[in-house]
Amino acid sequence: MSTPNVPCGLHLNSIDDLTGYPVFPEGTKSLLSKFNTREIWEKYKDKRDAYNVPYKLCIFSGVKNLDSGIGVYAGSHDSYKVFSDLMDQIIAYYHKHKPEDKHVSDMDASKLRCPPLMSDEAAMIVSTRIRVGRNLEGYPLAPGVTKEQRHEIMEKVVRACSTFVGDLKGTFYALEGMDEKTKNQLIADHFLFKEGDRFLEACGCNRDWPSGRGIFHNADKTFLVWVNEEDQLRIISMQKGADILAVFERLSRAANHIESVAKFSHDEHLGYITSCPTNLGTALRASVHIKLPKLAKRKDEFQAIADKYYVQIRGIHGEHSGSVGGVYDISNKRRLGRSEVQLVQDMYNGIKAMITREKEL
Numbered sequence: 001m002s003t004p005n006v007p008c009g010l011h012l013n014s015i016d017d018l019t020g021y022p023v024f025p026e027g028t029k030s031l032l033s034k035f036n037t038r039e040i041w042e043k044y045k046d047k048r049d050a051y052n053v054p055y056k057l058c059i060f061s062g063v064k065n066l067d068s069g070i071g072v073y074a075g076s077h078d079s080y081k082v083f084s085d086l087m088d089q090i091i092a093y094y095h096k097h098k099p100e101d102k103h104v105s106d107m108d109a110s111k112l113r114c115p116p117l118m119s120d121e122a123a124m125i126v127s128t129r130i131r132v133g134r135n136l137e138g139y140p141l142a143p144g145v146t147k148e149q150r151h152e153i154m155e156k157v158v159r160a161c162s163t164f165v166g167d168l169k170g171t172f173y174a175l176e177g178m179d180e181k182t183k184n185q186l187i188a189d190h191f192l193f194k195e196g197d198r199f200l201e202a203c204g205c206n207r208d209w210p211s212g213r214g215i216f217h218n219a220d221k222t223f224l225v226w227v228n229e230e231d232q233l234r235i236i237s238m239q240k241g242a243d244i245l246a247v248f249e250r251l252s253r254a255a256n257h258i259e260s261v262a263k264f265s266h267d268e269h270l271g272y273i274t275s276c277p278t279n280l281g282t283a284l285r286a287s288v289h290i291k292l293p294k295l296a297k298r299k300d301e302f303q304a305i306a307d308k309y310y311v312q313i314r315g316i317h318g319e320h321s322g323s324v325g326g327v328y329d330i331s332n333k334r335r336l337g338r339s340e341v342q343l344v345q346d347m348y349n350g351i352k353a354m355i356t357r358e359k360e361l
């Protein structure tokens, strides 16, 4: 006997309120609303993954936040398998990656074809940042991890970071008990990540905040690792200016070092495993903050170049922010089905095309 309908929206407080099939208002755009059919709901509504994370928790962010793009966060690597009727459709639609497709990772910066920009072009780029998300094998993802597991993960990452040498050597700062001076300095450096947004809150990613969270950064403040934010590791290389190769080379060296001492959750179909399906594969976002005042005034043309080169236009203060002073965050759009090298190449090719057009204008 199928369950009754439950209207979705902010009035729902926990998965206990999901007593029936979630129905979305007309016009809802999330992939959850598109693919969570009544048949899939009936199949999974009382199911849990290998780490005991319920299907209802994996979909609750999109059930509560009607403006979600995806609306789903995996509770563990196993969620992608046991809830595959939903996950496979989201992954195929978003990444154009079919269940039989393979993912090949490649972090070899020497394969990047990015001749240095001319000085006038490089002057248009304020800063460059490349990040990857990674999660440790043998643990659930953010929606399912326990307070004790977060501390185990943090200890493993801190131990790995303590073995960095040369330009990667640095210091770890746990968020819990952080003194105001350190906190204000990290905020001033734009290093301190905040408690997760309402999308992450809804699927339990902010539980026990700030316990088990922390930030490592090197002495030059060009390399940092966020511990237990949306993913268990966000490995980030960034610096002022346009030296994309240097930023990628540092990231690759650091990620390879951490992986040599702490195994990452990975498989040959989905690549590196992440809590949000949009980051699967490489979980790499390579971005520049770049001044494009003339091109930005021609919105359709700006977007057309972005689409042609598979890059995304964002604001400069995070995922849902706007541009400030004609500076835009331009980054690779793809994550899965192409290697890390290929995606940094996407970003480089995209900004070269935008710079050329800006100079013509």
Ligand code: ADP
Residues within 6 Å of the ligand: 127, 128, 129, 131, 190, 238, 285, 287, 288, 289, 314, 316, 317, 318, 319, 320, 329
């Ligand atoms: P991500 O998922 O990559 O962390 P966000 O857009 O939320 O994406 O960015 C996180 C933070 O990193 C924001 O504070 C943003 O301003 C900063 N950031 C992103 N790209 C750059 C860049 N190229 N230069 C400087 N800061 C950046």
Ligand code: DAR
Residues within 6 Å of the ligand: 067, 068, 069, 070, 071, 072, 199, 230, 276, 278, 279, 319
């Ligand atoms: N708000 C979620 C996240 C989409 C991608 N961004 C991430 N993972 N930070 C949504 O479904 O819209």
